[in-house]
Amino acid sequence: LSKRIVVDGEGAKKFVTIKVINAKSLMSAKNIAFSIANSPLVKTAIAGEDPNWGRVIMGIGKSGEKVDKEKLVIKFGELLVAENGKISGSYDELKLKEYMQWDSVVIEINLNQGNDTFECFTCDFTHDYIDINADYRN
Numbered sequence: 481l482s483k484r485i486v487v488d489g490e491g492a493k494k495f496v497t498i499k500v501i502n503a504k505s506l507m508s509a510k511n512i513a514f515s516i517a518n519s520p521l522v523k524t525a526i527a528g529e530d531p532n533w534g535r536v537i538m539g540i541g542k543s544g545e546k547v548d549k550e551k552l553v554i555k556f557g558e559l560l561v562a563e564n565g566k567i568s569g570s571y572d573e574l575k576l577k578e579y580m581q582w583d584s585v586v587i588e589i590n591l592n593q594g595n596d597t598f599e600c601f602t603c604d605f606t607h608d609y610i611d612i613n614a615d616y617r618n
Contacts, residue, residue, distance in 0.1 A: 482601055490608070490609050490612045490613065492603035492604060492606065492609070493527065493583070493603075493604055493606050493608075494526055494527065494582075494583055494584065494585055494603060494604040495583065495584045495585070495601065495603060496517070496523075496526055496584075496585050496586075496587065496601065496602045496603060496604065497584070497585070497586045497587070497599060497600075497601055498513045498516050498517045498587050498589075498599065498600050498601075498602065499513070499586065499587070499588045499589070499597070499598075499599045500512045500513045500588075500589045500591065500597065500598050500599075501588065501589070501590050501591070501597045502590050502591050502592050502593060502594060502595065502596075502597070503591045503593055503594055503596045503597065503598070504591070504593040504594035504596065505594065505596050506596045506597075506598060508545045508591075508593075508596070509591075509596050509597055509598035510598040510600075511543045511544065511545050512539070512540055512543045512545050512547075512589065512591075512598075513589075513598045513599065513600045514543075514600060515539045515540065515542055515543035516536055516539030516540065516543075516587065516589070517539075517600050517601070517602035518602070519535065519538070519539045519542075520605055521535045521538065521539075522535045522536060522538075522539055523602065523603070523604050523605040524604070524605045526580070526585060526604040527604035527605055527606045527607075529577065529580040529581050530577075530580065531556055531561065531573070531576035531577060531579070531580050533554055533556070533561045533562055533567075536554055536587060536589065537554075537562075540552075540589065547591055547593065548591075548592075548593065549565040550564055550565045551591065551592035551593065552565065552589070552590070552591060552592070553588075553589075553590035553592065554587070554588070554589055554590075555586075555587070555588040555590075556576055556579055556580070556585065556586070556587055556588075557579045557582075557585070557586050559572065559575055559576055559579055561576070
């Protein structure tokens with residue numbers, strides 16, 4: 481049911497899964513996942529098919545949870561984006577841009593701080609979302 485609600489989002493084009501793994505606690509994983517999932521900057525980057533992992537880092541930061549950037553690993557799908565506090569040596573912008581064109585996108589954040597995991601779902605913010613919500617009174 482939760483997946484169907486996300487897919488039915490106003491103007492949504494992409495289904496997004498945020499997975500936070502190896503967190504120190506379930507609450508920490510949940511806070512980080514929802515901070516990323518609820519970020520308009522992340523959601524608009526996804527709508528624009530932009531693999532902007534800096535916005536994911538911003539979502540982690542604004543969660544208020546303590547993380548060790550040297551342990552952090554970020555993947556978009558199976559594509560490694562960041563590790564050891566910096567961009568991955570195998571980072572491939574072309575492959576990432578191709579992946580971001582998919583209808584379903586997975587962003588995985590491995591905190592390497594413990595054993596707890598949390599997964600949540602969201603969608604992108606598109607121009608259609610803005611149009612629907614700006615013209616609701618007309």
